[in-house]
Amino acid sequence: MAMRDPYEVLGVPRNATEAEIKKAYRRLARKHHPDVNPGDASAQKKFQEIAAAWEVLKEPARRDRFDRTGEAGEAPPGAPGWAQAGRGPAGSTGFHWTGDFRDVFSDLFSGGGGGSPFEGDDDAAAELTIPFRDAVLGGTVSFRARVPRRCGRCAGTGRSGRSACAVCHGTGSVSENEKRTVRIPAGVDSGSKIRVPGKGRTEQGDLYLSIQVEGHPYFRRDGDDIAAEVPVTVPEAYLGAEIEVPTIHGGVRAKIPAGTASGQRFRLKGKGVINARTASAGDHYYRITVLTPDVRTEGGRALVKEIAKLYAIDPRAGLPRGL
Ligand SMILES: [Zn+2]
Structure with missing residues (x-):
């Protein structure tokens, strides 16, 4: 693909100063940055053009060469740039940034090097x-x-x-x-x-x-996944149950299999964050905590003693004695 005239892309005259070029680049790159235009393929293409134009005009040698020959020349090895990624995952536009994307991002939007980038x-x-x-x-x-x-x-x-x-x-x-x-x-x-x-x-x-x-008092977020704990009773854990699991989208009926242990984690696929930017959905993970009942009566104590007989082995037999 032939490269567009970098001056035209950045909207600056041929005799623009370095400062004018940098200002135009920052403004356009911010505006068309993929992160502020989620799911907009044309903005991504525009950002790619802006980044490529900047790569030429920021280097005096490459700018000079372009002015003389109209050729942008090759970027020096190791310089960041856009590459065709081929067939990416679903939803991917096929381009990926080969430099440190976060570096460009933070440079455009934060102080980076003293003073506000929005000054003037x-x-x-x-x-x-x-x-x-x-x-x-x-x-x-x-x-x-x-x-x-x-x-x-x-x-x-x-x-x-x-x-x-x-x-x-x-x-x-x-x-x-x-x-x-x-x-x-x-x-x-x-x-x-x-x-x-x-x-x-x-x-x-x-x-x-x-x-x-x-933050949220109940739901924890990890990217697009959501995690939370769900308490169940001892009989629910032993016998299995259908319970309501709270998710960010509301309650979801879910089955707990018989013999579920405390700490076991289950997944509700697609019930996490539905991300407008990536057009993908995270999952909801819920971790079971088995609650012991509050036993205050003699009858209750007798039942617990019956349960004690169900433990065939010492649950701590396999633990180390220390370091
Ligand atoms: Zn005034």
Whole structure:
């Protein structure tokens, strides 16, 4: 596939400075990053083009070569780039990033190297902590964010006639504590990024939210899988039972086989997080804890003594005596 003109891809003039190119790259790469465009194949293709254009224009030698010959030349060995992965797993678009994907990601969205990457940019960044439920099932979250916006009175010039603008005191921007609403796609996890279009420093910029997910008192999350404990009675464990297992999608009837031991783990396939980004579903794992009954009566004690006779061997016979 012939490579597109990297200047065109990044939307910068041929005489753009390194800083201008870097700024354009960061802005476009953030906007089209696959992580903020879950399931959008065209965004992924665009991101790939942007990354390839950046690889050419960031290296003075390669940029110079392109300017002279119109050829991008080969990336130096070991440089990150996009590779065709061939037939990937279902849902895969066939491309994979051969460099450290996380490095690119954190460089685009966090400080990395001092100073805010959003400085002098139309975009803005904020952190947002969301409830467990909205993260796993998706939802709409309202929050307040303090984001610098262009001053409306002076249209960002900082001037009002011959004096400084009274609203922004000559700075051209005002800090607004605005109520915002954002749609959370199902399957978002801590570290995920969400783009809110048109809500950056200016109307041309976007707001990037760095997501933190609150814990849950009962459900634990491991990627798209959910884990939780389910208590059963001694007779249920011995004889088997049909019980209701709580999952994030509601209660699910499940059979406990006769002779289930405490600590045994079972799986409900596809009952974990249904991830909008990967279009796949995790599983729900539930671990059995066998509850001993509270025995207070003589009759109860007699029954327990009968149970004691059922232990054919010493349950601790196989344990080591120590180190
Ligand atoms: Zn102003």
